[in-house]
Amino acid sequence: MKNHMVLWTSIVVLLFFAGCGSSKQVSRIDAESTTDLSGEWNDTDSRLVANEMIGDVLSQPWLSQFTKKEKHKPTVIVGKITNRTSEHIEVKTFAKNLERAMLNSGTVDFVADAGEREQLRDERKDQAKQASEESQKGPGKESGADYMLIGNISSIVDQEGGEKTKFYQVNMEMVNLETNKKVWIGEKKLKKAISQDRVKF
Amino acid sequence: MTTHARSIRCLSAFLFALSLVGCGMKTDFYREVEKNLAVHNYAVAMAGLQDNKEAFGDNNSVLFNLEMGTLLHYSFRFDESTKYFLAAEKEMEELYTKSVTTEAAAFALNDNMLPYEGEDFEKVFVNLFAALNFAQAGDIEGALVEARKVDTKLNQFSRQYEGKNVYHQDAFVRYVMGVLYEAGGEINDAFISYRKAYEGYKEYAAQFKTPCPSYLKTDLLRTATQLGFDDERKQFEKEFSLKYTKPKAKEGSLFFVVHSGRGPIKEENKIKVSIPDADGVLHTFTVALPKFKARERIQVRYEVGISGKGITATKMDAELGEYVTEIARKSLDDRLGLIYLKSGGRALLKFLASEAAKKELKKEDDELGNFFKSLAVDLAVGATEAADIRTWRTLPNQVFIVRANLPAGTYSMTLTGHNPYRDLLSDMITVKAGKAQIRMFVDVN
Secondary structure, X not given: OHHHHHHHHHHHHHHHHHOOXXXXXXXXXXXXXXXXXXXXXXXXXXXXXXXXXHHHHXXXXXXXXXXXXXXXXXXXXXXXXXEEOOOOOXXXXXXXXXXXXXXXXXXXXXXXXXXXXHHHHHHHHHHHHHOOHHHOOOOOOOXXXXXXXXXXXXXXXXXXXXXXXXXXXXXXXXXXXXXXXXXXXXXXXXXXXXXXXXXXX | OOHHHHHHHHHHHHHHHXXXXXXXXXXXXXXXXXXXXXXXXXXXHHHHHHHOHHHHOOOOHHHHHHHHHHHHHHOOOHHHHHHHHHHHHHHHHHOOOEEHHHHHHHHHOOHHHOOOOOOHHHHHHHHHHHHHHHHHOOOHHHHHHHHHHHHHHHHHXXXXXXOOOOOOOOHHHHHHHHHHHHHOOOHHHHHHHHHHHHHHHHHHHHHOOOOOOXXXXXXXXXXXXXXXXXXXXXXXXXXXXXXXXXXXXXXXXXXXXXXXXXOOEEEEEEEEEEEEOOOOXXXXXXXXXXXXXXXXXXXXXXXXXXXXXXOOOEEEEOEEEEEHXXXXXXXXXXXXXXXXXXXXXXXXXXXXXXXXXXXXXHOOOOHHHHHHHHHHHHHHHHHHOOOOOOOOOOOEEEEEEEEXXXXXXXXXXXXXXXXXXXXXXXXXXXXXXXXXXXXXXXXXX
């Protein structure tokens, strides 16, 4: 009888404490670490795909052919990357990852994209009015890109009950801006399995 | 304490407990919300919802988000509306995981105990409305993301019902997808979506009283011509008895959406089921099932007038694109088999428990008292058997569409309602060549 009393008291005390305490905890993790929470496209996917894509595009012959012929590094711009998935993907982050991976390789030059260019042109206009003559940056001196990187992200979702598989395909193309010739086509596939429990207690 | 007093106490406690947990969400405040919705007073309608957020509680938070999302959509506050819709969608997905304890309680009493996760069609419509939000906010890519979700969900339902579900594709969403693709210059994808929409409307005609809009036929012919798909164009021309003539100037288009009338509500449908026991005595018990009830009887009609420089003034009939009430009805029917099984099982369980309780009571001598106690047990059991009649109430009854392809320019546009006659809108529109714009009018009254 006494034993029972002790047991029940312990259970009640345990339950009481289980219900207390802070419900939110924060810990810092490495920005490069893989975190899969919802199963949706995340920063890790964006980074991994960008790195692999760029590794591929820079190892292809178009780059050395251009450098040999033109005696300088090609200038590249990231064009439109279309989201054709059933998720709201931040394509800008992906484009930035691509840009960084390419620029850091040191083998290509980059020019600002359309949105950034507008901002820079506004600044030059402002400089023409406000800045000293020797420090003003004039118009008509922008570098034009030789190639444009375009692509899309698509996905297929298959679901039955709580089991879901997501298949992503990222297609990228490097296009010569003068001739419209495609010099490289790359693809990267990702597959994720997500399961959700049917019951909880 | 005497046995008599104890039994009365037990019985009162039992009745009190049942009366507390058995009832569903209080919905009286909806009357005010809907009254304000009818006069386009969305801010007051939303305040009415916010004031009654407690009545929704955790169990009906999906409903709260759906209603808020719709009222914001009707107020042209698209970004805020999308936030509520996406929150509702997330909760609906999370509710796939059922709590064993809540399910058990609901099985003993009624489905109102369960958190509301939405009817199948509501799970689809949340994305449809979000798509319309994105499209009107000018985010075509975002709108297409929502439209694709519709596809994924409908496929999933088809698998769940082994292909026996009536609502397994959404022709209207397909049509909107086509318009969006075309607006983004992707004519091939637009053509594919239009064709799928056309196939969808063939079923819509039979199932949801929604025949293929004539505008879609023109869209099919136009995109087939643009793509040089001569075989398809000829086949469609024959099928529709229509000839397509290329416009002289480059055109842009207007896709006009009218949300019309009040969507359906659910009501309770009580069915008496009788089963004989081992002695051949027939026992009757009640099963309560939900049923959709249409709130609109009069068939309204809309007409869009467009006039301006360079075109002959035209009047175009708005055509039915989505019949929400019909989809709601059939979509609930798809699920009714499951509800019936569950409600039947529950009613039987309650019946057996009440019979056992009455048997216990009969052991006592007080005949008159026993009669009343038995009656009380029956009443309590009957009272707890209630259908789950929660539903997304701010939805429209029907969605009408007008598609106008016009040379680039600025036009004046009017919207007239018929049955009864009403001048609803007079506005200016600017059409840009090769672009499409989605406009909306709300006539949910």
